[in-house]
Amino acid sequence: GAVVSQHPSWVICKSGTSVKIECRSLDFQATTMFWYRQFPKQSLMLMATSNEGSKATYEQGVEKDKFLINHASLTLSTLTVTSAHPEDSSFYICSALSSYEQYFGPGTRLTVT
Amino acid sequence: RKEVEQDPGPFNVPEGATVAFNCTYSNSASQSFFWYRQDCRKEPKLLMSVYSSGNEDGRFTAQLNRASQYISLLIRDSKLSDSATYLCVVNIPTSGTYKYIFGTGTRLKVLA
Numbered sequence: 327g328a329v330v331s332q333h334p335s336w337v338i339c340k341s342g343t344s345v346k347i348e349c350r351s352l353d354f355q356a357t358t359m360f361w362y363r364q365f366p367k368q369s370l371m372l373m374a375t376s377n378e379g380s381k382a383t384y385e386q387g388v389e390k391d392k393f394l395i396n397h398a399s400l401t402l403s404t405l406t407v408t409s410a411h412p413e414d415s416s417f418y419i420c421s422a423l424s425s426y427e428q429y430f431g432p433g434t435r436l437t438v439t
Numbered sequence: 440r441k442e443v444e445q446d447p448g449p450f451n452v453p454e455g456a457t458v459a460f461n462c463t464y465s466n467s468a469s470q471s472f473f474w475y476r477q478d479c480r481k482e483p484k485l486l487m488s489v490y491s492s493g494n495e496d497g498r499f500t501a502q503l504n505r506a507s508q509y510i511s512l513l514i515r516d517s518k519l520s521d522s523a524t525y526l527c528v529v530n531i532p533t534s535g536t537y538k539y540i541f542g543t544g545t546r547l548k549v550l551a
């Protein structure tokens with residue numbers, strides 16, 4: 327099946343710093359990628375839809391200036407958490423769309439201290 | 440009303456039991472439906488797509504009821520390894536494309 331990678335797999339950062347997470351589709355091109363966030367014992371919450379070559383579409387309640395998404399190529403989307411705070415600590419998962427099927431990355435566990 | 444709703448469980452069943460989960464969705468324009476499985480602290484893995492005519496894959500059967508706007512997953516002869524959280528996913532049309540919304544997930548524990 328299709329493979330999606332995420333980097334880093336886990337990161338610890340200090341409050342106020344920015345963290346960039348990369349999502350790559352390794353063996354297919356994805357014009358659309360999704361970014362999700364999952365808090366402990368909760369389901370995945372869609373944060374934004376990332377479209378190659380255009381601005382991301384953010385879900386209600388997700389601050390676009392805080393969670394910067396760049397989909398610069400058909401195989402790479404990045405999520406930057408700017409000025410991170412402890413409440414941003416979460417599991418961030420991306421997925422890439424191929425023929426209406428989503429392929430998920432392994433996730434990035436972010437801890438903000 | 441939530442876009443996609445599931446009973447969070449947990450469902451505790453003995454090995455060999457048959458268990459069924461339901462998932463309701465609110466947008467009648469939704470086109471694609473999926474069941475995913477998620478193990479603790481891992482990414483979701485596609486279990487099966489759900490087709491209008493219903494589909495079966497080994498011990499797993501998925502069904503779609505468009506009139507009542509729900510999908511179901513039936514697991515027969517439960518194994519210990521089936522213990523996980525089962526997420527239903529529904530695609531919702533938006534601005535000329537689709538977005539995929541997850542249900543809250545249903546936790547299943549299969550007991551020896």
